[in-house]
Amino acid sequence: MPPSPPLRERTAGPAAPPDAVPPDPPVADAGRQRPERAALLRRIGLRVLALAVLLGLWQTVTALQLWSPVLVPSPAAVWQALLETSGTHDGVRGYQGHTLVEHLGISLRRILIGAGAGVAAGLVLGVLMGTLPWVRVVLEPAVAFLRTLPPLAYFSLLIIWFGIDEAPKLWLLAIAAMPPVAVATASAVASAPTALVEAARAIGARRRQVVTSVVLPSALPEILVGVRLAFGIAYSSVVAAETVNGLPGIGGLIRDAQRYNQSDTVVLGLFAIGVSGLLIDAALRLLSDRLAPWRGHT
Amino acid sequence: MPSAPDTEKTRAPEPPGSAPVVSVRGLRHSYGRGPDAVTALGPLSLEIPAGEFLVLVGPSGCGKSTLLRLIAGFEHAAEGSVEVFGERPEPGGRAGIVFQQPRLFPWRTVGDNIGLALAYAGVPRSERPERVAGLLDRVGLAGTAGRRVWQISGGQQQRVAIARALAGGKRLLLLDEPFAALDALTRERLQEDLRTMSAETGTTAVFVTHSVDEAVFLGSRAIVLTNRPGTVALDLPIGLPRTGAGPDELRGLPAYAALRAEIGTAVREAAG
Numbered sequence: 001m002p003p004s005p006p007l008r009e010r011t012a013g014p015a016a017p018p019d020a021v022p023p024d025p026p027v028a029d030a031g032r033q034r035p036e037r038a039a040l041l042r043r044i045g046l047r048v049l050a051l052a053v054l055l056g057l058w059q060t061v062t063a064l065q066l067w068s069p070v071l072v073p074s075p076a077a078v079w080q081a082l083l084e085t086s087g088t089h090d091g092v093r094g095y096q097g098h099t100l101v102e103h104l105g106i107s108l109r110r111i112l113i114g115a116g117a118g119v120a121a122g123l124v125l126g127v128l129m130g131t132l133p134w135v136r137v138v139l140e141p142a143v144a145f146l147r148t149l150p151p152l153a154y155f156s157l158l159i160i161w162f163g164i165d166e167a168p169k170l171w172l173l174a175i176a177a178m179p180p181v182a183v184a185t186a187s188a189v190a191s192a193p194t195a196l197v198e199a200a201r202a203i204g205a206r207r208r209q210v211v212t213s214v215v216l217p218s219a220l221p222e223i224l225v226g227v228r229l230a231f232g233i234a235y236s237s238v239v240a241a242e243t244v245n246g247l248p249g250i251g252g253l254i255r256d257a258q259r260y261n262q263s264d265t266v267v268l269g270l271f272a273i274g275v276s277g278l279l280i281d282a283a284l285r286l287l288s289d290r291l292a293p294w295r296g297h298t
Numbered sequence: 299m300p301s302a303p304d305t306e307k308t309r310a311p312e313p314p315g316s317a318p319v320v321s322v323r324g325l326r327h328s329y330g331r332g333p334d335a336v337t338a339l340g341p342l343s344l345e346i347p348a349g350e351f352l353v354l355v356g357p358s359g360c361g362k363s364t365l366l367r368l369i370a371g372f373e374h375a376a377e378g379s380v381e382v383f384g385e386r387p388e389p390g391g392r393a394g395i396v397f398q399q400p401r402l403f404p405w406r407t408v409g410d411n412i413g414l415a416l417a418y419a420g421v422p423r424s425e426r427p428e429r430v431a432g433l434l435d436r437v438g439l440a441g442t443a444g445r446r447v448w449q450i451s452g453g454q455q456q457r458v459a460i461a462r463a464l465a466g467g468k469r470l471l472l473l474d475e476p477f478a479a480l481d482a483l484t485r486e487r488l489q490e491d492l493r494t495m496s497a498e499t500g501t502t503a504v505f506v507t508h509s510v511d512e513a514v515f516l517g518s519r520a521i522v523l524t525n526r527p528g529t530v531a532l533d534l535p536i537g538l539p540r541t542g543a544g545p546d547e548l549r550g551l552p553a554y555a556a557l558r559a560e561i562g563t564a565v566r567e568a569a570g
Contacts (some may be wrong), residue, residue, distance in 0.1 A: 006376035199401035204390030204418035297448035
């Protein structure tokens with residue numbers, strides 16, 4: 001995996017939600033709103049169409065039986081897998097005793113705890129790196145080093161250290177999520193606008209008050225981008241985290257289904273990860289618009 | 299120690315003969331070191347008594363903004379001394395500062411921008427909303443406390459910046475070309491309001507501008523600085539009435555035109 005894929009690539013899939021429009025100034029421009037809405041509808045329509053074409057192609061390829069259904073499962077087979085893993089069939093509950101939603105939920109919980117801890121650590125490190133130059137000198141190479149490592153590489157070491165239960169999985173997600181937040185925070189904190197720092201000093205802010213009243217708020221939009229990136233990376237690392245003793249878990253489900261050549265279940269797992277990842281990214285984007293409504297107004 | 303939380307209410311000008319609010323002695327300031335050093339300012343000495351509205355005029359690069367930053371305490375003199383209320387100045391001390399750009403915090407509402415200044419000045423939380431409302435009223439923006447900074451116009455933002463500078467009962471205002479970036483109409487209205495406010499409250503002010511008209515209209519005294527290094531080329535009291543006369547009436551006075559001409563000539567000569 002390349003170190004930290006740019007955000008654009010991660011969210012630019014065909015099903016990506018339309019870019020959240022930054023809150024407009026209250027001066028409503030009624031003349032411009034209609035064409036904007038039409039453009040939005042056209043874009044959504046185009047995406048739905050593209051999706052339908054893709055599904056049709058997929059259906060055609062499987063109907064032509066160019067490859068064995070074991071290699072390329074049909075849309076119907078994947079749908080069947082969804083139904084089977086979502087309920088109880090022949091006395092078997094879901095997949096290996098857990099429904100698809102449960103597998104996904106367990107993975108999401110790991111991401112939330114692991115990446116959450118990584119984000120928190122990245123924030124602290126980033127603020128220290130951004131405010132104290134010597135901390136930056138000391139830590140920057142270490143963070144950059146960690147950032148280039150593929151999570152699977154250090155997972156082996158984590159298993160030796162922490163066993164095969166939850167601990168190594170959470171550590172992996174934390175370590176994967178920390179660097180982007182630390183880097184974004186450090187750069188944002190270090191580049192606090194001097195004009196506003198001076199304005200704060202002019203009204204009597206002391207050193208620490210300058211940090212809380214200017215440096216951190218002005219860094220927030222950039223930090224939130226780092227957080228989104230971190231959750232994205234954690235999301236793409238969850239399968240790596242669940243390669244060992246990953247059941248229940250969506251990554252474990254994919255690994256397990258692979259061992260039995262159940263390609264329909266594998267594809268289903270991919271869709272589950274992809275769709276939930278897009279939803280979470282959209283939620284984070286919405287959240288950052290809420291938390292930093294002044295973005296673009298500085 | 300934070301300055302005593304005075305009220306922003308009208309205060310009587312200090313009795314004549316009291317110590318000057320600002321005193322600059324033998325000031326010389328330069329940028330860089332050794333043979334490359336550029337003397338930006340000085341030698342320069344001046345005193346600003348309480349209640350005076352001093353306007354610093356001069357061509358670009360004459361060091362008038364540098365002088366203001368030295369009085370504000372953002373920079374410290376290489377030679378000589380600057381005292382504000384008898385102390386070495388520090389930012390956030392006893393002077394309120396207004397910059398050319400409003401420099402408001404966009405993550406805070408209009409009211410919270412002023413509230414922060416009150417908090418740093420040691421005003422208890424319970425008193426702040428009322429003081430914020432009073433300050434906004436004084437700059438003609440009553441009822442805008444809840445607005446977002448980017449929802450108000452540039453002129454209104456600069457009014458908020460003035461209110462923020464006054465917060466905490468500041469008795470000295472330092473203004474660095476605060477109206478230069480505004481359109482002509484807005485600029486005139488802010489000039490009028492600032493003139494009225496300073497006359498009513500007796501706040502001492504140091505106002506930097508390159509506009510001769512602004513200097514005559516606003517100042518009770520004007521100092522023209524020469525080109526680099528900036529020294530005093532002209533120190534002129536402006537004896538125009540501070541109250542009672544409307545802006546048009548004021549600009550129509552023969553004395554107004556005479557002062558404009560005299561200061562204008564001095565500025566042109568200073569620019570060389």
